[in-house]
Each structure stands twice: as structure tokens, then as C-alpha cells.
Amino acid sequence: MSAVMGPWISRLLFIGPWIIILSNLVEKGECDTPEFIYPIDNITVAAGRDAHFTCVVNKLQGHKVAWLRSDSKAILAIHNHMVTNNHRMTVSHNGHNTWRLHISNVQRNDSGHYMCQINTEPMVSQIGMLEVVEAPDILYNETSNDTITMESANVNLICEARGYPEPTVIWKREDKENIVLRDGTGGVHRVSSVEGRELSLTKLTRGDSGAYLCIASNGVPSPVSKRIMLHVHFHPTVDVVNQIVSAAVGTQVILECVVQSSPRPINYWAKQMQKGEDVNILSGGRYKTTEEQINSYSMRIYLTIDVRKKDFGVYACKARNSLGEAQATVQLQESKIELSAPDPDFELETTTLLPVQRIKKRRKGKERRKNKVEEYDDWEEEEEEEGGDQSKPQIIFFKEPEIPATVYTTQTISSLDTYSSNTRNSCITGL
Template sequence: MISDQRSSCRIVVTSLLLFFIIMSHALTEGPRFAEPIPNVTVALGRDASLPCVVDNLGNYKVAWIHIDRQMILTIHRHVIARVSRFSVSHDNHKTWLLNVNQVQQEDRGYYMCQVNTNPMISQVGYLQVVVPPNIVDSESTPSSVAVRENQNVTLTCKAEGLPTPKLSWRREDGQPIVIDKKTKVMIQEGEQLNLTRITRSEMGAYLCIASNSVPPSVSKRIILDVEFSPMIWVPNQLVGAPSGTDVTIECNTEAYPKAISYWVYEGIMLLPTKKYLTDIQENSYRTYMRLTVRNLTSKDFGSYRCISKNSLGETEGSIRLYEIPLPSLAPRTTEMGSHAGKNALKSGVVQRTTTTEIPEVKTTTAYATTMSNYVIPASAGHRIEAYWPGTFLLLAASFLFHSGQTVLSIHS
């Protein structure tokens, strides 16, 4: 019994001794880093924090140092560097944060967290500052470029940023880019865009786009003008119209720089009046010219010229306007009944009128043509009805000729 009690006491005493040894060791153990400083990536102008977690700091002090600039930033709670963007904060005397506000490119580099033990202990973390892309205008093609048609041109775009930006080209209007006259691509990569024997169809705005996965991407807009002398084509070189109507003639031109375009008739420039109505529509390097001549007269028929000129040259087109007759139809004849014919014989020659209507045409005035049917008196009570369109006499039966008065007869 006594032996068991002694064994229990020994176990208790041994446990107490082990507890005091562990506690004593814990109280005498120095500071140590609980976790490494992470590498931090931040965009230019944003805020960043580097944590330094220390166990058992005790009365020791924590300092932050920018290794690349060999600059002491903070010691304990005090900021040493004369840079207002740096500050220090701590949490429960264990986590010490180096705060960098509105990060600049010079803040990039290695940072050391140091504890003033003997010997000194420290650890290092890296602050990466990424920079959105920026196009360098001084090293790039100007925003507007002019080149003669069929010449070669190279567009250049330079950009800076971290990581190094990638550059790509595309047309603003969504059309493909023509490479060496054989290949068409929607997007072309690289700092330079080479265009060979450029044509007017390649004129327009080109976009250089720089991106490096750091938002935002940026672009530069370059207007490419292709210069050439005027060209004219006429849809209809020969136009006919009746007198008294209105007529419209057209010319289409292409030119760059923008051309001066106008109409000429008999050596005189035509200005907008009640007689002449001019309309000019422009689309890029194309111009559509229309001239309406109202209420045509004999003086209006002849040769009209459309003229286009710019700094590189001049050209013209010619349209011949000639007169055509109004359209007409054959007349319709209404025969007079037998009773009306008998009554007509009593009174001599009776004129009966038939009106032929002309279908509506695009003229300022509608016209109608009038023709006549006649009943001719005959001797001995014989008669005949006849009608003639124009100069032709059409008879419905046989005819006889007598001296003196002519008698045409088909009834006895």
C-alpha cells in the first residue's frame, strides 16, 4: 500500500518537473519567424502591404529595409524614410505590416524584415509593380499619314509597360488588312505594319492595340489617306427626254484630296436655280453628282459636262441630252348607230369626235390626240360611214366614182 503511494508521488513530481522545464524553455526561447514574407504583385498606383509575422518577439524590435535602394524604412512603430507613402502597422504584437500607398515603379524590389536579436535574424520578400501598357507617341507614326496610291507605307507603334506589351493592328471599319497583295488578315501582330502598293480601298483608320494582361489595354488611331487624281465614270452618256419634262443626269467621281465638282453647259458653270437642281453626295473618296433640268425646251438639249479637280489633277465626263417625241397610242373609234346615221343624212355632213387618252408619263403636262369620224352624203339615198387615223382613209366596203361629186356606197 505504502509502495503504491510512493510510486504515485514520483509520477506527479516527474510531471511537474517536466512542465516547469518546458515553461522555462518557452520563456527563454527567442523570436522566430512564423511564416515567410509572400511575394506581392500590385499595379502601378495601387496600394500594397508586405506582412512579417514574428513569434516570441518580446522586447525586440522589427525593422523594414528596402534592399535595392539600401534604405531603412521603419523601426518598430516609427517611419524612418522620408517618404510619406510608407507606413507600418502591427496586430497583437505578432504581425507587422509594411504599407506602401500609391505604389510607384521605384518601389519595385526586395524588402527585408529584420529583428534586432544577437545574432540578427531576417527574411526577404519581393514587391512586383506591374505597369499597364502605354503607347509612346514620340516613337510611333503620327495620327495622320498621307501617301500616294501604289506606293509602299510602314506604320509603326511603340509601347511600354510591365510585362512588355504585345502590339496588334486592325482596321477600324472591320475590313481585312491586305498583306503583300496576296494575304488578307483581320489582325496583324508586331510593332510595324507594312503595306505594299497601297490602293484607295485601303484608305481609312488603323488601330494599334497594346496589351500586357494589366488593364486597361490602350490603342492609337492612325488615319491613312491615299492620294490620287480625280476619276469620273458616267452611268448613261446618252439620255433622251421629251420637251416640257424634267430630266436628271448623273456623274460619279473618285478623288483624294477632296475634289471640287461641278456641271458645265455651253461653257457656263451651272449654279442651283429654279431651272437647275444640283445634288452632290459624298462618301469617303467617292462623290455622286446629279443634275436635274426642269421643263425642258429646245435650248436645253445638247452636251453637258461634269468636271472634278483636285491638287493632283482634273478630269471630266460628258453626257448628251437629246429630244424624243412624246409616246402615243392608236385611237379607239365609236361607231354611230343606224338611226343616228339616217338623221345625219338629212343635215348634211356631220362630224363625230373620238378622243384617245394617252397613258400618264413623267411630264409636266398631259396630252391627248383627237381624230374624227365622218358621215358622207350620197346620191339616191346611199351612204357610207368611214374613219381615218392620220392620213390613211379606211373604208368598210366597195366604192364607186362618178363625175363631179364622189359617191361612196355600200347600201342600196
């Protein structure tokens, strides 16, 4: 009896009543060797989820299945009885040949090797590994917040992250622009991203302003990021698009300037008067001021004017922030539309058409004759009855020099009495 129980006692697998039960089973000769049907799978699971190991055994007979932590040799369960006090662990049996160890809400300290063991002589077992991974997480209390600094200064941005495996941290600009790295020798390097928990920016310019993203990833869904705004403050600057603008009275004109400033400035237009005073222009009526944001520190300022005579003069685009004030001027001058002189080559020609004789087609019986010209003998009588002036031109043509034209020779008829018989035989005289 002691020889049979020796291996169990040495491994501390079964205690109390279990020893007596197992000894009786062995003495009865139930010694068919149990066998594992499938190996235990290794499991990788994210922290907070559930996991389970499955152990499938045939020919178990009167033997028992136990679950242990392989690294610490701690007994977790024997058959359907839980030994550990960890309430997150349970065991189950399907009533045939399958035993499972369930672990709910797994934690990082649950990682390790787990053993399914059968109390044979010698004992047989198989091992599965549980790897608990953690999605990356940024430690906000240890990571930089929004930062304000001045031009030409240096700044270090810090991003601390945790997770398993250890997360990789990279820096990018939110606007997809390159990150500018300057070294002590004056060298400048432009890169799309920087790897590491610390981002060092030196000799800052206004172009370095903007949002920077600290991104942590370790292959476990999903990567996390923190947005850090870098504000580089500087004195405002103003530039005008056109220094001189011409417009006519009654038209609409737009004056434009570009302002760069951080912190955000107060922008306005003013008109310079003859006494040297500047009169601020308020938006309304014939004047309208608008702004268009270009980036975090640049904007366009517009002044729209419905032009009148008194509007011509000098206008100033002004910007002011806590660091100072700047302005630039635009000259609005009057433009006049001049009519061009008439073309000296332009000619006006008149053409008088003579009366046209009427052409008739006559048909006698079935015989078809050629066209016969019939003189319009009653023309003179009709003109006299209507009181027409026979000497007055009938049609006037205007011909421009750019278009080649045929010059017609015409004759003004003052009386039909001078109309010769040769002329009457023609349709139009002078062609």
C-alpha cells in the first residue's frame, strides 16, 4: 500500500480521503493505462477576457484528473473539486472524457504554464501555456500636456505608455506635415515620424506650431494616442497682397492682407485721413470685413467696399496681440474709363438703287414660253399719286473698311423723262 501511494504523497497531489479512494482503486486491479487524446493548446488572450484549457483523456478508469500551476506546483483542482481559493477559476466535466479549467477575467499574473495530470504510476501529464497580453495605454499623468513657448526656444515632449508586450511610441504631426529636427551645428532634418517616448524640438519657429500625436502600439488591438498642442508665440506680422488697387466709382472692390500671429490677434481695417488720424472701419453698410483661417497662426483679412468718390485713399490692415501690434497699407485709387477715338479709316457710303422692272411668267394654252420682261410702265404714275420723291435714294448701305466689299456705281434718277430706252432694258443700272 505504501509503495502505491508513494508518488502521490511526494508530489502533494492528493490529501485526506482521496488517498484512501485511490489506493482502493489500484488494489482492485483497474490498471488500464489512461491516454491523452489531444494536446493542450497554448492560449493568448487579452487581459480582462476569459480563457479555458481543455484536457481530453480516454481509458481513465478509476484514475483522477488534476489541474496544477506548472511553475509553482500549486494544485488548482482535483477532478470536479476545486482546491485553490481563486474564485476566478472553475473546473467542468462533460460526463465522458473531457475536463476543462476555466479562468475568467484573466490578469497579467495569470500568465504561465498550466498542467493537466493523471495519477497513474508513473504519473502522466501535459502542459499548456497561457499568455495574457495588455492593450497599450497612455499614462496621462506622466505625459506632456498642451505646451506654450516662444520662438527660438527649446521644448521636450514626453509620452509614457504601458502594456504587454512593451508598447512602441511614435510621434507624428496631426496635419501630416514633417517634424523639423534641428541639431547643434545648424543642421535641419525633416521626418514624417519620430520613435521614442521623448520628442525634443530646438530653436522653435512659428512653423513648428500645431498638434502633435503621441501614438502607442504593441500589436494588441487597438493603438492609442494623445493629442498635444504646441503653441509657439510671436509678435504679429501683416502683409498686403496688392499695395495699390484701382477701382471705378460705383463698382465693388476687395482689399486683402495676410496676418500671422500667436496668440490669436485682434484684426481690423482703418482708413488714414488727411489729418494723420486713422478711422477704424466697422463692418456694415457699404463696408464688409471677413476673415479666412489658413492655419493655426495665419489668416486672410478682407475688406469689401461699394466704392464711392469719398472712399479713395489709404487703408491700413492692423493686427494686435499681447506681444505687440503690426500693420500694412493699401492705396485705393480711382480708375477712369476713356472712350477710344473714332477710326479714321471708317467710311460711310450710300448706294441708290434704280427701279426694278417686274418679271412675269406667261403661259398660253399648253405652250410654255420663256420668261418675258414686262416694263413697269405705271411706275411713274404710282409714284406721283403717292407723292414720292423720285430723286431721293431708296436704300443706304454702311460698309466698314475691315470687310472687303464691291463698290457700286449708282445713278440718281430725277425724272422718268430722261430714262433712256437702253436703261429700261436692264434690271439694275450700274451693276
